[in-house]
Amino acid sequence: MMSLNSHKRTILKQVLYGREVRKFEALMSSNLKEMRNDSVSEDARKGLGGGVRDSYTEDSATDDQLITPSTYSVASGCTLLRDPRYNKGLAFAEKERDAHYLRGLLPPAVLSQELQEKRLMHNLRQYDVPLHRYMALMDLQERNERLFYKLLIDNVEELLPVVYTPTVGEACQKYGSIYRRPQGLYISLKEKGKILDVLKNWGEKSIQVIVVTDGERILGLGDLGCQGMGIPVGKLSLYTALGGVRPSACLPITIDVGTNNEKLLNDEFYIGLRQKRATGKEYEELLDEFMQAVKQNYGEKVLIQFEDFANHNAFDLLAKYNSSHLVFNDDIQGTASVVLAGLLASLKLVGGALADHTFLFLGAGEAGTGIAELIALEVSKQTKAPLEETRKKIWLVDSKGLIVRSRMESLQHFKKPWAHEHEPVKGLLDAVKAIKPTVLIGSSGVGKTFTKEVVEAMSSLNEKPLILALSNPTSQSECTAEEAYTWSKGRAIFASGSPFDPVEYEGKVFVPGQANNAYIFPGFGLGLIISGAIRVRHEMLLAASEALAAQVTQENYDKGLIYPPFTNIRKISAHIAANVAAKAYELGLASHLPRPKDLVKYAESCMYSPVYRSYL
Known part of the structure; x- marks a missing residue:
């Protein structure tokens, strides 16, 4: 069935006696790839990405799917049932049970994966x-x-x-x-x-x-x-x-x-x-x-x-x-990217361009400064204004009050770019009144800090105040969805870091969005993988944000949502991956060449599928 040189035969014998399992996997993988060339699509043989498909596609290259369960079941079917990667439980068909020594090891019933x-x-x-x-x-x-x-x-x-x-x-x-x-x-x-x-x-x-x-x-x-x-x-x-x-x-x-x-x-x-x-x-x-x-x-x-x-x-x-x-910090960069996506999407509800808005943060740590910097970079990209200028409409409040230039000497280095000229302000409520922000973002890790007075102040300044209470878990959220909608009299555009149930206020149901990093990092990582990227750059994060914002539909907007539902997350991730990969190619940081023609379809083709395989 397949040719094996003497060295490979030695490894095979060792496996049959319960040794060198991993070496045998590698052997089987390489030989199965040769055997299955005729089952790979014409596009794969031609190479949508110069061999990338061989490394990353679902059927032709996902290593853990190229190894047949018989690798494990030669000695005993119990080994197969104890391996989570290949175990299908009661979904093993009758012929599979006979072929892989499972007869008697399972109850007689055969259940589909859907029924399981x-x-x-x-x-x-x-x-x-x-x-x-x-x-x-x-x-x-x-x-x-x-x-x-x-x-x-x-x-x-x-x-x-x-x-x-x-x-x-x-x-x-x-x-x-x-x-x-x-x-x-x-x-x-x-x-x-x-x-x-x-x-x-x-x-x-x-x-x-x-x-x-x-x-x-x-x-x-x-x-x-x-x-x-x-x-x-x-x-x-x-x-x-x-x-x-x-x-x-x-x-x-x-x-x-x-x-x-x-x-x-x-x-x-x-x-x-x-x-x-x-x-x-x-x-x-x-x-x-x-x-x-x-x-x-x-x-x-x-x-x-x-x-x-x-x-x-x-x-x-x-x-x-x-x-x-190739490094990525989800708390700094992932949070920033998902929040920026929400802000870009929210413009259809609150109006204006991103550069027209003023942002006030409660929290000046990893998340707060990371989001602030990415907002400034996006505004700089859109307006061609210097980064130093675009930062000036972004203000941060930490435990000591508003970050201003007079505090410069005592500030940690990552806070210093946000120290603008302004008189000292101690509390968040006073900062809202002084700065008059259109967007309020919480990343403090301290719950109940967006008080009724703060939300009412935001509502007095804006027809549709944008309020993002991002701290996790739910107990640490700056305010709840119900508080945001009630205190703003149903006018707030709200999103949080942790999930909240829909809220009914004066006969209308409001569905809060969730600024969840899970929107970004899986697709972002896939984009890096399929392009063979060797470094992460902020342009890739902007590309991810723009791709996510583009997935928000009018139906979502009608419910007050600034993020799409998670039910479509794999489609969303494919679009994010494609945008990130495209940027990697544009920046010359991609190593999988040539670039696939349709990056969205290519990303989808590379995704792992959990559907059971036949072991016959």
Whole structure:
């Protein structure tokens, strides 16, 4: 059936005796690719992207789909059932059960994937506690990968708050208690000097996206140390479900340098290092070793997404590695891109151009300054005005009040571009009255800070005040959707970071939008992958924002929405990926050549599909 030289035959024999499984996978993959050339489309053979299709398309190149289950079932069908990548549970057909030694290992019934999905959704809806739903979904992911992603894709609006914010925050807080098995790599100070070896311990070699955290600033919950692993795991689930990046190409990593959370240090179930956080040179050396090891092990084009690092490290890490690695900070850049998309879309409701508006932020950390900078860049792009000029209509309030030039010497470096000439102002309400903004954006991580007086002041200044309460989780939101609509007498255009239910006010139903990073980062990452981008530039973020804003329909606007529904997220991600990839080609940062003719169709063709495969 296929020719094997003596070396390959030796590896095959070793596998049949239960050894060298991964080598056999590689062998089978390379030979199956040769065998299946006749089943690949004519476009694929001609090359829509100079060989990119061979590396990234769903059928012809997704490595984990080219390996037949018989690789695992030669010795025992139990091995197949215990491998989440290939297990189909009761969906194995009669002939498959005979062919792969499953007879008797499963009950007699044969259930379709659709029926399995229906049963699981019924079971999930019986749970009253969101954390229990989260745990049930994580259990499913560990036993049947395809069914997990099929469930998530088909029920994204219902399940997104479970696998992502707000439930993932509670999961991180209790991660030590609910921990079952490692879902990613843990790299602690104990591994210093051996990080490359640790990376090689991970079973998958073709990694395209790494999401990494050090757990110091998890959502609005603070320092959760090693238990921050829930964030990379959740983000990468969305990379697959929403962006179509194959699961085996995703690697969650937690860098454990200790924690300053006394409650965790005294918790007998805490799973991380029991010491105060390392800082300074010790921290920098560990992170530098990690970054170099990733590049050495996975190559130039692996995307490293920084997640939930504290301000004092996040900006420095992004600046330090932006020119040498493919890096992206979701808190700084992803949040900025999704908020900018909402602002661009909202112009059809509030009128004017982006340059006509005045922006006031509560919060001057990673999210606030990141959003502010991207707004300024977009206005500069549209008006051709210098960046220094476009920043002047953007004002930030931190814990000490309005950021003004007289405070310059005491400001952290990332706040200094926003120190404009103005007399000092202490509180947010006074800042609203003084600056007279048309847009109010909350990224403070402090709940209930958009008070009734603040919302009423915004409403007195604007016919349609645009209010974005972005802090996560829900408990930390600056105000609720109901408060925004009620206090503005139904005139506010509102969006939040966490989900809120529709609100009825004076007989009219208002549907709040969600400025969720999940709109951006999966498609953004896919765009980098399909273009073979080697660096991230702000032009790509602007391209992602513009693509997302373009997906908002008139039907959405009629409901007061400035974001499209998540039910169309894969289509949205494909358009974002195409825009990002196009910008990478335009900037000369793409390595997959030649450029595909239709980038949207190409992005869609590259997406992982969770539909079961036949194993006959």
